[in-house]
Amino acid sequence: MGTTSGAGSLPDLDITDVAGQWQRFCSLLWNNEALGMWLDVSRMQLNKKQLDQLEQPFTKAFEAMNALEAGAIANKDENRQVGHYWLRNAALAPNAETTTHINSEIERMQRFGAELLEGKIKAPNGSCFTNVLWIGIGGSALGPVLMIRALQEHGKGLPFHFLDNVDPDGMSRLFNAIGEELQTTLVVVVSKSGGTPEPHIGMVQARHRLEMHGCNWSGQAVAITMDSSKLDQEAVDQKWLNRFDMFDWVGGRTSITSAVGILPAILAGIDSSAFLAGAAEMDALTRIPILLQNPAALMAASWYVAGEGKGKRDMVVLPYRDRLEVFSRYLQQLVMESIGKRLDRQGEVVHQGIAVYGNKGSTDQHAYVQQLRDGIDNFFATFIEVLEDPTDIPMLEDSLPGDFLDGFLQGTRAALSEGGRQSITITLEKFNPKNLGVLVALFESAVGLYGELVDINAYHQPGVEAGKKAAAEILSLQKQVESLMRDGTERSIEQIALELSNANASEAIFFILRHLCGNSRGLTAIGNWSEPESLRFQKN
DSSP states (O other): OOBOOOGGGOOOOOTTOHHHHHHHHHHHEEEETTTTEEEEEEESSOOHHHHHHHHHHHHHHHHHHHHHHTTOEEETTTTEEOOGGGGGOGGGSSSHHHHHHHHHHHHHHHHHHHHHHTTSSBOTTSSBOOEEEEEOOTHHHHHHHHHHHHHOOTTSSOOEEEEOSOOHHHHHHHHHHHGGGGGGEEEEEEOSSSOOHHHHHHHHHHHHHHHHTTOOGGGTEEEEEOTTSHHHHHHHHTTOSEEEEOOTTOOGGGOTTSHHHHHHHHHTTOOHHHHHHHHHHHHHHTTOSOGGGOHHHHHHHHHHHHTTTTTOSEEEEEESSGGGTTHHHHHIIIIIIHHOEEEOTTSOEEEEOOOEEEOOTTTTHHHHHHHHHHSOOOEEEEEEEEOOOOTTSOOBTTBOHHHHHHHHHHHHHHHHHHTTOEEEEEEESOOSHHHHHHHHHHHHHHHHHHHHHTTOOTTOOHHHHHHHHHHHHHHHHHHHHHHHHTTOOOEEHHHHHHHTTOGGGHHHHHHHHHHHHTTTOSEEEESOTTSGGGOEEEEO
16 A cells, blocks of 8 residues: 555645755655555645644545445436446446446457457458547547557557547548548547537538548447437447447546547557556555545645635646646646536535646746746646656667656756745656556546535536537527528628627627638628628628
8 A cells, every 4th residue: 555654744844945855755755666656745835734634624525435436426417426436446336237337348349449450340341440530529539639649659559530629620631631541440439418519510520521432431430428329329320330338427527447548548559457457556545544645635635735725726737758748638627627616515606626737848847937936826736757768768978868857857846846836746667558547546536535625516517518508509699690691681790689689699790700701601791890880791
């Protein structure tokens, strides 16, 4: 098990006190030899009094997390359980039916992936599949992108292409890059509900492009969605190549250990079993109900104290490995969608949240470490380092790149501490599928515990749903505008708004008309765009 010194030995020293830093470091360093991992929170402004005050809140937080894993309804807005923990240890699921379902899906994915990579499952033209086109949004894309960028080795598995936005320019470049290989491209469409607009639009565009190249869509398409969803029914009716379940109790931001992350891992030649095992091992460690022996609790306590329980500090993520370049993007959704809430569980307005940004060290420390060191003190840094370096990079000119990378990390960490700036350091002995699972599970648990400390529901996302609703209203308004303008009558923006009985929509109509005119959609604008009230529009 991971070990750390007891709180009684923790000195009440400021992180700028160099003489006492070694004692703080020894008191607050968490290590687990089996995982080859260290967590150092000694450069966060934790002290014994704060940790003592947090003992009782953490007791309640541990109880709440235990209830969550046991199957309690966590997302009350949708009457859903939250069970991503069961995905890496199906035996913990609340009933035998769920355990069997999880194991069955993993076995089906492994069999499908093996047969496809071995050439037993072929594209409709009789050739082996050569590419994967992954269509998803949010966690349905961020998880797979992290998996592929972090773990896929050269020459292993199939190359991946991601359609994770509805940007038409991005779509055009992606389809043109795949070119004739569209005929041997496996297309995976991910949408939990089957009704999310972005993956649906991506799917429609991909299908159109494949059919332009003479492809058989149904023989190349795979769905990851909930059983009986709109997408699932479409896949059944059209006899798609395969379908995999995205369980009702898995949220997008915690879906990387579901089919959303495991299927791409298998198709990319990544050891998905090791990834799941790493997540399961970290889950077990984060169940220890003792703050100083629980790495997720140590992180959550550090976040809580740093932001005064109100999210007053941003989290700057600096992994010192290119493989983890997209990890900060992954954490943005995991942390910000979970913690960023207007209301607490009592219905009080709290505006909780921790903003996450960053990229990788040492590249990006050159971009903003100046402000981190000398500018506004509104953040804490999270350094991630890996000790083991590849053996095929030799020492040249009496230097090893890995030594410099380590030096840059330690130098930046020291420079921030000298300026009174806070930081957490996570160290991995090696980086592999197992340890990516460890990292993912660590942050997932820290987010859950922090949510309990500040009494918010970390497992719903009313703000996201509000954004989707607003976007749908704009698209509906656009159709009304286009329909109105078909009669050829010249109108101002205000006239259009009045005729549509939507007097407060003038600004939205301006945006809509500007987009339509900028894309030769059959409308002409007369007047000065810098003076919106002067503009009049007419169908060409």
